[in-house]
Amino acid sequence: xxxxxxxxxxxxxxxxxxxxxxxxxxxxxxxxxxxxxxxxxxxxxxxxxxxxxxxxxxxxxxxxxxxxxxxxxxxxxxxxxxxxxxxxxxxxxxxxxxxxxxxxxxxxxxxxxxxxxxxxxxxxxxxxxxxxxxxxxxxxxxxxxxxxxxxxxxxxxxxxxxxxxxxxxxxxxxxxxxxxxxxxxxxxxxxxxxxxxxxxxxxxxxxxxxxxxxxxxxxxxxxxxxxxxxxxxxxxxxxxxxxxxxxxxxxxxxxxxxxxxxxxxxxxxxxxxxxxxxxxxxxxxxxxxxxxxxxxxxxxxxxxxxxxxxxxxxxxxxxxxxxxxxxxxxxxxxxxxxxxxxxxxxxxxxxxxxxxxxxxxxxxxxxxxxxxxxxxxxxxxxxxxxxxxxxxxxxxxxxxxxxxxxxxxxxxxxxxxx
Numbered sequence: 001x002x003x004x005x006x007x008x009x010x011x012x013x014x015x016x017x018x019x020x021x022x023x024x025x026x027x028x029x030x031x032x033x034x035x036x037x038x039x040x041x042x043x044x045x046x047x048x049x050x051x052x053x054x055x056x057x058x059x060x061x062x063x064x065x066x067x068x069x070x071x072x073x074x075x076x077x078x079x080x081x082x083x084x085x086x087x088x089x090x091x092x093x094x095x096x097x098x099x100x101x102x103x104x105x106x107x108x109x110x111x112x113x114x115x116x117x118x119x120x121x122x123x124x125x126x127x128x129x130x131x132x133x134x135x136x137x138x139x140x141x142x143x144x145x146x147x148x149x150x151x152x153x154x155x156x157x158x159x160x161x162x163x164x165x166x167x168x169x170x171x172x173x174x175x176x177x178x179x180x181x182x183x184x185x186x187x188x189x190x191x192x193x194x195x196x197x198x199x200x201x202x203x204x205x206x207x208x209x210x211x212x213x214x215x216x217x218x219x220x221x222x223x224x225x226x227x228x229x230x231x232x233x234x235x236x237x238x239x240x241x242x243x244x245x246x247x248x249x250x251x252x253x254x255x256x257x258x259x260x261x262x263x264x265x266x267x268x269x270x271x272x273x274x275x276x277x278x279x280x281x282x283x284x285x286x287x288x289x290x291x292x293x294x295x296x297x298x299x300x301x302x303x304x305x306x307x308x309x310x311x312x313x314x315x316x317x318x319x320x321x322x323x324x325x326x327x328x329x330x331x332x333x334x335x336x337x338x339x340x341x342x343x344x345x346x347x348x349x350x351x352x353x354x355x356x357x358x359x360x361x362x363x364x365x366x367x368x369x370x371x372x373x374x375x376x377x378x379x380x381x382x383x384x385x386x387x388x389x390x391x392x393x394x395x396x397x398x399x400x401x402x403x404x405x406x407x408x409x410x411x412x413x414x415x416x417x418x
Contacts (some may be wrong), residue, residue, distance in 0.1 A: 056192055067145040070099040071109050072224045076232045076369065080340055082356050087364025090355050092372035093229060094309075096344070100138040100169075102374035103225075107248050108138030110220035112146060115207045122204040123147035129209035130154075130191030132245075132295030133162030135372055139209055151198065158294060161378045181299060184302065188212060209351035212246045213303030217396035221252025229369050230260055238366040241267030241320065241354045243275050243296045243347055247305035249371060254317035255308040265362065266312075267320035269354020269370075271329075275299045280311050280321040291326050292382060292392060293346040320361065324353040326394055330383065332356075333376065334397040343376040346383050 076091040083090045095103035127143050128151045129136055136152035143150045150171040154163065155178035166173050167376045174194070176187050183189075195208030211217050229237060240257055242250050254266035270277035272289030274297030279285050285299060301310075310316030327409045329349035336352070337343045350369070355370040362368070382388055389396040398404050 022038070038283070042360065056407075057173060067099050067141060068109060071105045072098070073228060073341050074098060076229070076344070077372065079336070079352060079355075081335060082352055082359070086356055086359035088359040088362065089367045090359055091350075091367070091369045092232075092348070092352070093225065093369060094372050096372055096375050098138075100134075100141045101165075101373055101378070102134040102138065103249060104134035104211075105138040105141075106220040106224055107217040107246070108135055108142050108209075110216040110223075111209050111211065111214055112139070112142050112148070114214070114216035114219075116146075120205050120207050121148060124149070124202075124204035125149060126195075126198050126204075126206040127209055127335055128153070128191050128195035128198060128206060129211060130186075130188040131209075131211065133158050133166070134295060135209070135211050135246075136166050136171060137169055138161070140166060140171040151194065153187045153194060155187050158380050159381055161380060162294075163379070193303070211248070215303055217246055217248035218252035218255075218308060219302040221249050222256050223252075225249065226253040226256025233367060233369065234368055235260065236360055237369055239265040239267060239355075239358050239368045240370070241265075241269055241351065241358045241368065242371045243269045243271060243324075243350045243354065244274070244298045244305070244309075245296045245347070247298065247302045247309045251304050251309035251316075258317045265320050265358060266317045267322070267354060267358045268318055269322055269324050269350050269357070271297045271350050272323060272325055273297055277321050277323045280318060289325070291346075292394065293326070293329075293350060294379065294382070296347040296350060320358055322354055322357045324350045326392075329353045329398075330389075330395050333383070334395075334400075337376070338397065338399060342372070344372055345372075345374045345376050345379050347373045349383075 027299040058148060072132050074094045075095050079090045079092050087341065094404045098105035098222050112121070112127065121127070126149045127139050129139055130153040131139075133154065136150070136154065140150040140152065142305065150169075151174060152166050152171045153174045153176060154166070156175045163175075176185060179186050181188065192208050192210065195206055195349070199206035229240065237257065238251055240250075244250060250268060257264045258266060268276055268280060271293045273287050273291045274283040275287045276298050278287070279301070285301075287299065291297065308316055309318060312319040329346070329352075332352045333344045333346070333349040351370040351373065355368045359366060367388040376384055384400065386396050387400045
């Protein structure tokens with residue numbers, strides 16, 4: 001089993017048919033990789049020479065005990081273009097590798113475990129949640145593994161891919177109009193009332209996940225994500241930044257890292273249309289502009305942001321904030337896919353843009369970590385839909401536009417069949 005590794009110049013033989021192992025090794029290498037092909041017993045292998053000053057955790061590649069045990073311990077991945085552009089080391093925590101496909105698996109697991117510890121759930125009980133998608137997916141899969149049922153309340157505006165995945169995971173889906181939080185029929189408030197009604201009639205219990213105000217959410221990141229980042233960077237991290245949805249990630253990770261080193265910068269990247277930038281900058285919850293991003297951006301101080309996620313001057317851990325436009329963010333994930341091979345969603349685009357801004361604030365030579373939240377395949381009908389992007393006047397990658405694809409020079413190789 002591979003554990004913690006300090007490398008000066010080491011040589012490994014890796015089977016290139018093992019992407020998981022290669023991925024973990026990539027996360028451990030924080031400086032330079034030099035590769036060449038060799039042949040070993042007729043099997044293609046890759047000999048990797050590594051030079052690094054950092055000590056990084058490769059991760060436990062052993063057997064995991066089911067879904068619950070598979071959540072967390074995700075690798076850090078160096079974001080090459082962002083790092084080169086800033087002179088910093090910018091890493092993304094690969095939360096899309098969680099079994100439910102997103103960072104929200106951590107919160108989902110802790111919410112369920114907290115309810116179990118309080119005696120609120122028995123096998124056959126029902127978990128109700130209002131979610132823009134990923135938390136619902138995580139809750140549905142955790143519920144499957146623990147013997148519960150799931151009812152998810154979701155705004156009708158969310159991507160079809162997320163709705164399909166929720167149904168695939170076995171959740172009962174309740175779609176409601178997308179209305180502001182102050183409206184009593186906002187999906188979050190609706191889910192709370194629905195949970196109360198279900199709990200009255202289900203003998204095995206029913207709970208409201210309440211991801212926005214249930215501090216089991218931020219506790220998940222305080223107890224797992226933060227410590228993982230600290231260990232993976234060998235404590236040599238200068239900044240962490242991500243966007244706010246529930247606030248659980250930035251509050252939990254930020255609290256932990258500040259306790260380890262008060263000089264670590266903790267930042268918020270806020271999409272247009274959200275209110276948190278103005279809250280940190282001016283002390284008022286007001287929004288400006290719009291964004292096509294889903295499930296990210298907040299208009300209030302949630303329970304998870306209270307105390308830990310406040311500005312540092314008010315006793316919290318946040319000491320950097322910035323706004324990110326769609327025009328800034330989208331090209332970053334298109335380039336990430338085309339140049340580095342990672343297909344990420346819109347919230348990841350905002351996170352990377354924020355990491356670049358924080359890196360420029362700190363200057364070259366610093367190490368910044370952000371979150372790679374989920375895969376872009378969950379947003380294919382929007383952020384990877386050329387016609388949709390054109391209709392919004394947003395940038396799109398030329399290579400994605402079928403009209404620009406040049407098939408000249410590609411021969412036809414049909415064989416004659418009698």
